[in-house]
Amino acid sequence: MKIEILGTGCAKCKALEEIAKQAMVQRGGFHTVEKVEDPIAIMEYGVMSTPGLVVDGAVKSSGKLLSLAEMLKILDE
Amino acid sequence: MWKETVDYLTVDLLGLTGRVNDAVNFFIYDTIKIWFLLITIIFVVSYLRTHFNTEYVRAYLQGKSLIFGNVLAALFGIITPFCSCSAVPLFLGFIQARIPIGVTFSFLISSPMNNEIAIALLFGIFGWKVTVIYIGFGLLVAVVGGYIIGKMNMEKYILLDVKPMDGELEMIQIKMTFQQRAREAWDYSKDIFTKIWIYVLIGVGIGAFIHGYIPAEFIASWAGAGNPFAVPIAVLMGIPMYSNAAGVMPLVEVLTSKGMMLGTALSFMMAVTALSLPEAMILKRIIHIRLIAIFFGIVGLGIICIGYIFNFIF
Numbered sequence: 001m002k003i004e005i006l007g008t009g010c011a012k013c014k015a016l017e018e019i020a021k022q023a024m025v026q027r028g029g030f031h032t033v034e035k036v037e038d039p040i041a042i043m044e045y046g047v048m049s050t051p052g053l054v055v056d057g058a059v060k061s062s063g064k065l066l067s068l069a070e071m072l073k074i075l076d077e
Numbered sequence: 078m079w080k081e082t083v084d085y086l087t088v089d090l091l092g093l094t095g096r097v098n099d100a101v102n103f104f105i106y107d108t109i110k111i112w113f114l115l116i117t118i119i120f121v122v123s124y125l126r127t128h129f130n131t132e133y134v135r136a137y138l139q140g141k142s143l144i145f146g147n148v149l150a151a152l153f154g155i156i157t158p159f160c161s162c163s164a165v166p167l168f169l170g171f172i173q174a175r176i177p178i179g180v181t182f183s184f185l186i187s188s189p190m191n192n193e194i195a196i197a198l199l200f201g202i203f204g205w206k207v208t209v210i211y212i213g214f215g216l217l218v219a220v221v222g223g224y225i226i227g228k229m230n231m232e233k234y235i236l237l238d239v240k241p242m243d244g245e246l247e248m249i250q251i252k253m254t255f256q257q258r259a260r261e262a263w264d265y266s267k268d269i270f271t272k273i274w275i276y277v278l279i280g281v282g283i284g285a286f287i288h289g290y291i292p293a294e295f296i297a298s299w300a301g302a303g304n305p306f307a308v309p310i311a312v313l314m315g316i317p318m319y320s321n322a323a324g325v326m327p328l329v330e331v332l333t334s335k336g337m338m339l340g341t342a343l344s345f346m347m348a349v350t351a352l353s354l355p356e357a358m359i360l361k362r363i364i365h366i367r368l369i370a371i372f373f374g375i376v377g378l379g380i381i382c383i384g385y386i387f388n389f390i391f
Contacts, residue, residue: 008165008166047170049166
């Protein structure tokens with residue numbers, strides 16, 4: 001899976017990136033977690049409230065700091 | 078009832094009298110009252126918010142006519158959350174959806190000014206009348222300010238080249254159960270409260286000291302009817318205080334009870350919430366400093382006018 005965290009560098013965006021990494025460690029397997037900071041790239045996903053979560057190119061959540069449990073649930077879908 | 082409980086606690090149980098009782102009583106009464114209202118109002122607003130997120134607002138505003146769009150954008154500003162770190166994607170996202178720059182600014186002015194923390198504090202401190210006046214004039218500044226900026230042909234000051242999207246956005250329906258919405262609203266309220274309770278405590282603490290120990294003549298001579306420049310000075314002082322709104326507002330209550338005029342207080346509080354330096358710094362990455370200056374200038378002038386009108390009427 002390719003996980004992207006959309007955010008311009010606010011505290012919540014960094015926290016979400018950490019949670020994504022923890023979720024990856026729990027799940028195991030081969031995944032990448034990437035931080036997208038370019039405003040144009042964020043805009044192209046149609047996300048306006050950061051942090052946003054994109055899994056394999058599809059927007060899964062925006063404007064929310066997910067908990068580890070919520071993150072795992074989204075990744076399981 | 079709450080007043081009697083606090084009176085019983087400070088007078089009968091602790092045996093306080095005079096100035097010390099004034100200050101301690103005020104401190105306990107105000108802190109707990111404001112905390113309670115903060116949690117309640119933030120919960121209600123964030124529950125409503127689970128129905129409208131920013132992406133929904135954008136889809137709704139797309140293609141609306143000019144003045145109607147300004148009014149709608151200002152109204153949506155009440156309910157949607159605003160964090161200065163979201164200002165950039167929000168601004169670009171609106172432009173991308175071909176929403177006019179003036180409508181975008183109506184939203185950018187209204188959203189931080191009418192945020193749930195400010196509303197809860199105003200309601201807790203000044204009661205519903207001042208809250209309604211604050212929201213009403215806040216909306217007016219947002220609508221008129223956005224409209225004027227829209228008429229000034231400012232598109233050339235957007236520094237990034239945003240490609241307008243084709244076609245219409247789809248309205249995204251958010252599917253959640255009542256429990257999920259309540260859960261999310263509660264998490265959000267808790268999150269905000271843990272961040273600001275200490276500022277309320279400090280603000281009311283300083284306020285309690287002024288309440289008990291600083292004579293009214295002192296404040297009235299600086300911020301009362303005797304000082305014709307009180308309003309613009311209050312606005313300038315409000316600009317750097319954005320992050321401390323929760324602590325500043327309890328202080329304003331004490332200042333008004335000691336003779337600061339209500340219009341001056343209102344201008345000050347609007348400047349605290351609407352003119353935020355961090356937001357300006359962040360927007361500087363995508364829009365020219367000249368447009369930011371015009372944005373601050375128009376909002377600042379609007380707020381100053383409101384202050385003078387108010388001081389004149391009341």
